[in-house]
Amino acid sequence: MTGTGVHSGAPVSVILHPAAIDTGLRFLVTKRNRIIAEIPATVEHVKNLTLCTVIGNDDGVTVGTIEHLLSALRGLAVDNCIIEIDSKEVPIMDGSAAPFVDLIDEAGIRELQAPRRYIKVLKPVRVQEGESYGELLPHAGFHVDVEIDFPTPLIGNQRVAFEMSPGVFRHEIAKARTFGFMSDVERLWKAGLALGANLSNTVAIGDDKVMNPEGLRFPQEFVRHKMLDAVGDLALAGKPLLAAFRSVKGGHRLNSLVVQALLADKDAWTVATVPHVRETKHVDMHFAVAAGE
Incomplete structure (x- = not known):
C-alpha cells in the first residue's frame, strides 16, 4: 500500500509480509531498499504519544501513526506479521483502518501450527489522570468499552461497547475516521504536525458543523474511532488480550499507560492458550503467514 503520512506529509509505502510462529507484529524500516531497523510493536518501544503512537529503537529510528494499522491486524486476529515501511510514518489512507482491512482480507489469513497465545488479565488494573481513566478487567473474551466527552455539541458525550471479533471490527469499527478541530489547524501546522491532513483523510469539525461534504459514516463515528485507536494501542501488549477494557x-x-501498568504487575496477568473458531476464508498459499482467529 502507498499513501501519505498525516503528520509528516511525506510519501510512504508499506508491505505486509507473512511471518512465522511467535514473530509477533514487527516493523521493518527500510531506506533506499536497505533495512535500517527492526522494531517490535510492543509498549517497551513507545517513544511518543502526542496525537499518535510512535515506536522506535535506541538508535533514534522511529515509526509513527501505527495505531490504525495495528488495530486492523489485531481486529482481524492477526498475531504474526512483518510490516515493511520506507518512511517514518504509516500512511493515513482514508483516516480509518478500512483500507488495511480490505487488503488483509484480499490477501487472506492462514492459521499456523501452534496454539494461539493470549495475555489473560487476572485482576483489575486501572490508571487514572484527572477525569480520565482506563482499566483492564478479567474477561473470557475481548470486550472494549469507550466513552468520550467533548464540549462541542457536534460530539458531546458518546459511548460504545462491543465484544470484539473480526466481524464486529470489520463492520462496526474499521471505517471510523480520525477527526480534528479546524480551530487547532494553525497550531498543529506551526508544530510541524498534521501536514498531510485534509478532508479525504480526516473528519474536520468546524464551529457548528462537520466540514466534510459527505458527512459522517456512522452515528457516533467519533467514539468509534477512539475505540479503533484503543484496539491498536492495546496491541502493544504483544499478544491478544483476554480482558474487558474500559476507557x-x-x-x-x-x-499505553494501562498496558504498561498491566505488564508491570506480574500478578495481574498470565499467558494462556484458548481454543478458538477461525473466521476466515480458505486461501491457497505455499508459505507460512500470520495466524488468525
Whole structure:
C-alpha cells in the first residue's frame, strides 16, 4: 500500500509480509531498499504519544501513526506479521483502518501450527489522570468499552461497547475516521504536525458543523474511532488480550499507560492458550503467514 503520512506529509509505502510462529507484529524500516531497523510493536518501544503512537529503537529510528494499522491486524486476529515501511510514518489512507482491512482480507489469513497465545488479565488494573481513566478487567473474551466527552455539541458525550471479533471490527469499527478541530489547524501546522491532513483523510469539525461534504459514516463515528485507536494501542501488549477494557476520556497516552501498568504487575496477568473458531476464508498459499482467529 502507498499513501501519505498525516503528520509528516511525506510519501510512504508499506508491505505486509507473512511471518512465522511467535514473530509477533514487527516493523521493518527500510531506506533506499536497505533495512535500517527492526522494531517490535510492543509498549517497551513507545517513544511518543502526542496525537499518535510512535515506536522506535535506541538508535533514534522511529515509526509513527501505527495505531490504525495495528488495530486492523489485531481486529482481524492477526498475531504474526512483518510490516515493511520506507518512511517514518504509516500512511493515513482514508483516516480509518478500512483500507488495511480490505487488503488483509484480499490477501487472506492462514492459521499456523501452534496454539494461539493470549495475555489473560487476572485482576483489575486501572490508571487514572484527572477525569480520565482506563482499566483492564478479567474477561473470557475481548470486550472494549469507550466513552468520550467533548464540549462541542457536534460530539458531546458518546459511548460504545462491543465484544470484539473480526466481524464486529470489520463492520462496526474499521471505517471510523480520525477527526480534528479546524480551530487547532494553525497550531498543529506551526508544530510541524498534521501536514498531510485534509478532508479525504480526516473528519474536520468546524464551529457548528462537520466540514466534510459527505458527512459522517456512522452515528457516533467519533467514539468509534477512539475505540479503533484503543484496539491498536492495546496491541502493544504483544499478544491478544483476554480482558474487558474500559476507557473514559482517554487517548493514546492513557491506553499505553494501562498496558504498561498491566505488564508491570506480574500478578495481574498470565499467558494462556484458548481454543478458538477461525473466521476466515480458505486461501491457497505455499508459505507460512500470520495466524488468525
